[in-house]
Amino acid sequence: MPEQAIKNVVVTDYTFSDLSQETAAAESVGARLSGHQCRDADEVAHVVKGADMVLVQFAPLEAKAIAGMADGAAVVRYGIGYDNIDLAACAARGISVGYVPDYCAGEVADHAASMVLSMHRKLPQLDASVRRHEWKSVAIAKPIFASEAVTVGFFGYGNIARKLRARLAPFGFSFAASDPFLTESQAREDAIKLLSVDELFCRCDIISLHAPATSTTNGVVNADRLRSMKPHAVIVNTSRGSLIDEAALAQALSDGAIGGAALDVFDKEPLPSDSPLRSAPNLLLTPHSAWYSEAAIELLQKLAGDDIVNHLSGRPLRRPVHSPVEVTTRLQPTTI
Incomplete structure (x- = not known):
């Protein structure tokens, strides 16, 4: 019987001191995690190719990058907003999108x-x-x-x-x-x-x-x-x-x-x-710092790590973004 392929979790960019919580979460379900500091859409497209799960903070996740992700992949945005993610492209590929609206x-x-x-x-x-x-x-x-x-x-x-x-x-x-x-x-x-x-x-x-x-x-x-x-x-x-x-x-x-x-x-x-x-x-x-406290960072990374485990274990994301329509028609709480 062939060995099951190891799942890949990719962090496109982050402002945290380390990714220890996310790495531990990935390893707990037999996946490997790589962290990057992508500055533009082309770099994002390169690092997420074949990814089973992508965590993104501020980098743009555009259609070209989404097209290269693995079938059945998921995306989680570190934050309350998700306007840097092409939701229509994710929906077209059946890629789940989640976010973290409950951390700051x-x-x-x-x-x-x-x-x-x-x-x-x-x-x-x-x-x-x-x-x-x-x-x-x-x-x-x-x-x-x-x-x-x-x-x-x-x-x-x-x-x-x-x-x-x-x-x-x-x-x-x-x-x-x-x-x-x-x-x-x-x-x-x-x-x-x-x-x-x-x-x-x-x-x-x-x-x-x-x-x-x-x-x-x-x-x-x-x-x-x-x-x-x-x-x-x-x-x-x-x-x-x-x-x-x-x-x-x-x-x-x-x-x-x-x-x-x-x-x-x-x-x-x-x-x-x-x-x-x-x-x-x-x-x-101020430099997009309203979200920041030491406790908020820890909680944000923990909740993102929880979703790594959720998705790679076959469970739904904690806080899914249900469709592009939700974003364009509904006035929702503030985004970070």
């Missing part, structure tokens, strides 16, 4: 809350003014409104947005949301005013984005929406960079059309050296 919700909510409060109290502007040897608190920070007079709006009201609301509620903010799956009764339960997208941008003082990158959400923050916002309004984004037209945002900030922005995610990452965001005023930037 608290961390992202903490990061978003820190951004909201920093921008509300104009901390980046005040810090910069002191470093310029100025001492002009009101002149630099005006206007700052009492928290009780400020409405925080959520574009998408999933798990992370709900956690963010809970963190901000003690400060006295009012809240609004735009989410096609948020019911009136759910909104009342959380003291949330349910608004259309246009109303959200027109009426809120701070808007926090919590939606995936889809055909209906990409570019939702565009020049027209920015013009509709209050002149002191702030945008916070810890979801996906493609939700924002970055050139339009940079222009709005330079023109003083809105009060400021805080961004943890960008359309292209790392942020290009020639991005207009780099020179835009009243802008707080």
Whole structure:
């Protein structure tokens, strides 16, 4: 009787110190794991050829790579979002796709809350003014409104947005949301005013984005929406960079059309050296770090390892992405 072929697990890219948890998981079911740091789609296509399972973090997993994977393979994305995976190509080949939406919700909510409060109290502007040897608190920070007079709006009201609301509620903010799956009764339960997208941008003082990158959400923050916002309004984004037209945002900030922005995610990452965001005023930037804590990393790798065992043992993935339609039509919780 011929020996059964050893299954191959491939990690395309990762920002962790090691892959010991994933390696142990693969070895526990008689598979071997190889880790890589792919920088582009061609490198990904090369390393995943013949793979029985692929774990991907930020690298693009495109149709060419998917075509070269083994029959019956599976893909798991290290994170909450999965817009770097060609789901249609996976579906066409019968390749299962999973993700890990339950590893860092608290961390992202903490990061978003820190951004909201920093921008509300104009901390980046005040810090910069002191470093310029100025001492002009009101002149630099005006206007700052009492928290009780400020409405925080959520574009998408999933798990992370709900956690963010809970963190901000003690400060006295009012809240609004735009989410096609948020019911009136759910909104009342959380003291949330349910608004259309246009109303959200027109009426809120701070808007926090919590939606995936889809055909209906990409570019939702565009020049027209920015013009509709209050002149002191702030945008916070810890979801996906493609939700924002970055050139339009940079222009709005330079023109003083809105009060400021805080961004943890960008359309292209790392942020290009020639991005207009780099020179835009009243802008707080962090390098896609909202997800991070030591505990979150450990949990993310453990859950990914669990899915290695699940798939190679013939069991379903923990959190499957069911179809491309789900991604393009449903406004889901924030993506990391």
